[in-house]
Amino acid sequence: MIKINNVLKLKYKIKRKGDIMFAEERRNKIISLIKNKGKVSVNELSKNLGVSVVTIRKDLSYLEEIGKIVRTHGGAILPNHAKVEWNFLNKIRQMSIEKKEIAKKAYLYIQEDDTVVLDSSSTNYYIAELLKEKHINGVTIITNNIYIAEKLMDSHYEIILLGGTIRSNSFSIVGPWSIKFLKELNLDIAFLGTTGISKEKGFMVANFLEAELKKAIIESSERKFIVADSSKFSKKSFVSFANFNDITGIIVDKKIPSDFLKFFEKNKIKIDCV
Template sequence: MLSETRRTKILEVLKSQGSAEVKNLSEILDVSEATIRRDLNMLERKGLLQRTHGGAISLIQKGTSFEPPYFIHKDRFIKEKQNIGMKALDFISDGDTLIMDASTTTLQIARFLQGKNNLTIITNGVDILNELSDKEGIVVMSTGGNLNKRSISLVGPVAEQFLKEVHADKLFLGISAISLKEGVTAPNIQEAHIKKAMIMAAREIIAVTDSSKFGKVNLFSVAPVSVLHRIITDRKIPEKDRKTLEKKGIKITIV
């Protein structure tokens, strides 16, 4: 099990139970107690839990939506995200004005972006801004706004107001949860608001997400699935979801 996956599971157990002992976590995750102690110490330094004698307690209130920190989920499903990022290039044309929201999947699009000319890219993703800073043929624009340290993204009224002035060709939208009934949802209100503003600012909405996000629901609504024109995902997308989405007229691109 990757260390990032293990630490996410530790946070999920703590959120569910409120607290846990090292011995219990070691048994649940099938790793040594020494490994669990190192994980707990690292997560405490990040402000995600509080160490106690023999274990830890959660700093995430039970009943709230759990949003894994950026450093934990950045490398989860990395191969799928890379394949999605490469495939997304097929839907980018010279001269496009694009919006890329802050997500670990849209970051892969930015990393593979080459061979395109006269692009304008608007983003609230700090890592995406850094990734595009030395790429030729691209005008890079930041939404501005307040830094969300958990997601390493720019959010808030300044970013939302900026997007109200934008008319983009396409939005590449990262998704943390999508269900047929509840649509696209986000773990916090700021992320939900910025995604809504991006959707309103673009003519074509292309969702980019690995299949693990299907069937999940977060706390705050973003939009119904009907706003999406295309979804680029991996082959593990649930067959029922794929067929239903296609019946709604949404194009599904599998990588």
């Protein structure tokens, strides 16, 4: 089977001054320009690279899909998990192929009659999709994400949306009310996202209130899994919410850095590479 990337390379090659420029080369130049300037517009890229606006938009869509850039109104910037939270709807599109594979593995851990926690993680959106498509008897789903709750509203599950303060950028609900409620529960399994993973600092997010909520989920859950695509490794964020010995396991795509694989093996940390 021809790989998608190879097909794209053949499809999007262009002629420029008598030479052939493949899409891969052009996209690398786009990333380089964004690194140098911080932000670039579609028109600016079109002029600099000598291609149409339509071609640039296709390139940006592809680069966003694989997690290399974040599209903005009329242009693009580089992603920065460590310092900035992306809008939840944008996060869903980043590394979506990897996130869907992670979600498939996570789904297999859910058993009948489980109480399942899906925090405000874009990967958890895809777990919610699978739960909606493939019903599991007796499952109750708790989430602090409005978008995930809406996704499951017309499913056969009992859905509990945590109360508190809404964070508009992430569609998540946080605060003392959510934490108080969680501490009174005995939960079966939880899936948690993270914006950064460090050998020294463990799992991190960019917001203190999100971190406190994740800590409460971990404390109340019997089984707790981190769901994280490989772009999160070796990236630091504002506040830590868990160490490696606080969780049951990690579900990640196969692009995980080799030094982390060795680290997990050495420290006997359960990991599923999908």
